[in-house]
Amino acid sequence: MNPHPAHPVIDTHVLLRDGDKLLFSQRGGPYGYGRWHMPSGKLDQGESLSAGAARELLEETGVQVDPAHLRLVHVVHQRQSETVERIGFFFEATNWTGDPVNKEPAKCLALQWFSVYELPEDIIEYPKEGLLGYLKGSGPLAEHGW
Secondary structure: OOOOOOOOEEEEEEEEEEOOEEEEEEEOOOOOOOOEEOOEEEOOOOOOHHHHHHHHHHHHHOOEOOHHHOEEEEEEEEEOOOOOEEEEEEEEEOOOEOOOOOOOOOOEEEEEEEEOOOOOOOEOHHHHHHHHHHHHOOOOEEEEOO
């Protein structure tokens, strides 16, 4: 029996989709500075996954989505370091209100739509695993960094 149960960070990622376009955020913080990922963040204590995903999307982009309209499309179990594990839940959003704007300029350099056929070159590896799992339909789970 393992005396050390895992305590992973739980993340939500939102694939905001408009036809063949997905919304990406360019990191402005120290982790992954200048690189691309999707709107995302950590789940708060006492919050459901879909509510957390909707909250993060609203906080970062001003876009509102009903948590019931989010569709879970992929899960990534990430080993970030010897001491930090993350589980990322990737949700697709195709029905929302509002126009995306950068609500966190201290953390985000830009928001930009990209075609699913011409993704940005420099996507951070962890969210890229979830994105590619979603786009390729390669099953519900990816394990990264193990």
